[in-house]
Amino acid sequence: MPAQSILRADTAVQNDPQWWRGAVIYQIYPRSYQDSNGDGIGDLLGIVERLPYIASLGVDAIWVSPFFTSPMKDFGYDVSDYCDVDPMFGSLADFDMLVATAHKLGLKVLIDLVLSHSSDQHPWFVESRSSKDNPRANWYVWADAKPDGTPPNNWLSIFGGSAWAWDTTRCQYFLHNFLDTQPDLNFHEPAVQEELLGVARFWLDRGVNGFRLDTINFYVHDRELRDNPPLPPEQRNASIAPAVNPYNYQEHLFDKNQPENLEFLRRFRALLDLYGAAAVGEVGDAQRGLEILGEYTSGGDKVQMCYAFEFLSPDAPSAPRIAAVLRHLDYSAPEGWACWAFSNHDVVRHVSRWDLTPAATRAYATLLLCLRGSVCLYQGEELGLPEAELRFEDLQDPYGIRFWPEFKGRDGCRTPIVWSAKELNGGFSRGIPWLPVAREHVHMAVDDQERAPDALLHHYRRAIAFRRAHKALVRxxxxxxxxxxxxxxxxxxxxxxxxxxxxxxxxxxxxxxxxxxxxxxxxxxxxxxxxxxxxxxxxxxxxxxxxxxx
Incomplete structure (x- = not known):
């Protein structure tokens, strides 16, 4: 499809400060989208190459998952430099080209900010752990051991085990809600908040239109480090962590969801408003997700939109279930604005998760684009890609490696996109892909679907166009x-x-x-x-x- 045929001239839409309200946002996982240099890893210039395709879908914006400098212990969600591009993805000049090209095609650009934690290789943490009295000593969450040497409290990591790791230099524990190489930043320290607002300002100055805020409800912890109470077995669910993970055994009252978070979000929103930018927050909570969504998006002074995990859960959304979620949202967040998603980079692709037939896949796609709120589509969703089946020896995700085989991790939804059925590695890379290209995906390649009028890809285009044509569906x-x-x-x-x-x-x-x-x-x-x-x-x-x- 020639690029000029998909340029948008609707400047009224482009300049609308409420552009995010009802927007359709396309999520890109950079490692797996398009490799431009043959090293087997997708990169920013690869995304630039494929932006005309994304624009042809009719979406309003892209969300690019982390591309910052990182040791990649959690594939970019462990940041060691918030203001630079990791060399495997390219350079700042490549990022500038991505933003310029997207804007030329009428696409807004959101990037993934991981503010709750950094990499343990970030210079801030290296300094913080060096002593108890250095200038950044309080930038992370440090605590003394109990008298018997055990961690300060019972908080658990989403990736399994205690949320506390021992540091032999400070002889203290540090908090990590995720991997022990992802220490949590201390939002009770004013200097931390200032530095992170500066990070956001850096990217806004480069032209981004906003952010997807990773684990937005994990920013602030309880100052008193109180123990979480147990969660009754009948209230446990696996929407945030797999059922085999004891993280589900606690009611997470004190390790996240703290009221002080609201003030930081107000400061963040004030910065966004200076640039006409927007943010969507990821609310990771299995019990109170919609209530938190309501708190964080109410009043016009916090983030514009959030998504919870109600439709990212393992259970297929029946008509009664969808109605219950929408009624709960209306009750809990009458002023709030949801951003709905069925799939993303952290969950089994919904075609497999819900065992959908082709007809059901189309029906759910149409339904999603008729809901009130904004919408996130995950790369490959428009092709109907199922979860890829990987061998244990091909796994990269530490989450899956730890809980295999009961939980196979997140690699199955992160395998490379298939662009051409006849090209090497589905057209993703000339080299050896970082994850195998799924054989079951090859017959669903973009080029084959482009030539088939009844392909799911065209159904998504039609559903997105239908939404855009009816203001009642957008807002x-x-x-x-x-x-x-x-x-x-x-x-x-x-x-x-x-x-x-x-x-x-x-x-x-x-x-x-x-x-x-x-x-x-x-x-x-x-x-x-x-x-x-x-x-x-x-x-x-x-x-x-x-x-x-x-």
Whole structure:
């Protein structure tokens, strides 16, 4: 597709300070998107090469996962220099080219900021651990051992085991909510907050339009280091950590979700507003995710949007489940703004996680793009890629290596994108890919799908275009939520437009009545059904009804 055919001239949309509201954001995992230099690892220039494809999807923005200087113990989520590009991904000049090219194509650019923790190789931590009285001694969370030498409290790491690691220089423990090579920064130290705001300012000055904020609710810890209470077994779930991880055994009252976090988010929002930028926060909490989403996005003085893990969980979202989530959100976050996602770089791809048929995959894609809120799509989702099956010896993810085989880690959703069925390594790289290209993905390559009018790729394009064509879907209210068996329905309304959306999320045909009024079928390109001669709507398995009020 020639680049000039996908340039956007809608400057009103581009200059809208509320551009994020209802936006569709495409997540790029740089290691696995496109390798431009043959070393087997995707890079920034590879992303630049593929930006015309991303723009052709009709999305509003890209979110680029971490590309900062890092020892890569957690593949970039362990940062050793927040203001530079790791050489494996390229250079700052390459990043500037990415931003300029994206903007030329009408795409906003969000980058992934990992503020809750750094790498243990970051100069800040190297200095902090060197003594108890150096200028950065208090920049990380240090605590003395209990009298018996055990850690200060019972907090657990998401990656397994204690969240505390012993340091032999300071003879103290330091906190790490993730790997022990990812020490947590101390947000109770004002200088830390100032430095991190400076990091955000650095990237805003380079032209980014905002940030995805990793583990946004982990920033602040309880000053008193109180023990977390046990969580009753019936309340445990595996949406944040795998079921085999004892992290699920605690109610995480004190190691995250602290009220002091709100003040930092207000400071962060004030900085964003100076640049007309936006942020989406990742809320990692299995019990209070939607309540925290509401707290962090309310009032217009914190982050604009957050996503929780309700639809990233292992269980397929049935009509009653989706309705329960939306009602809970409406109750917990009446002023909030959600950003919905079915897949990302941390969870099993949803086609496999929910064992979806092709028809179900299309129905859920249409549903996602009809929900109130913004939307994140994960690279390869538009191709319908299933989770890749990897051998243990091919694993790179320390999470999977630790809990194999009950939990296989995150590598299966991070394998390289397949661009061409006939090219070496699916067109991803001329070298040996850092993770194997999944054989089961090759027949789903972009070039093959581009040539097939009925391919899932085109369904995603049509669903995104349908959303953009209807203001009620982008920013309108969601009302009259109703469930009948496997059928979910609701109204999307804005001034001058009302849409009725219904989805049969089951394997059997259903019949439903439309609300009062005169309705015209829209979304025929999405297999939408409309009223029949009998005035009823007859939905086949996994079929939507999308109608507009006249």
């Amino acid at each position: 309108g209210s969601l009302r009259d939520l109703h469930v009948a068996g496997d059928t979910l329905s609701f109204l999307r309304k804005t001034e001058g437009e009302t849409l009725f959306c219904a989805f049969n999320l089951g394997h059997e045909p259903v019949t439903l009545h439309l609300p009062e009024g005169h309705w015209v079928t829209v979304g025929q390109e999405l297999n939408s059904s409309g009223p029949g001669e009998d005035g009823l709507v007859h939905l086949g398995p996994w079929q939507p009804c999308l109608v507009q009020k006249r």
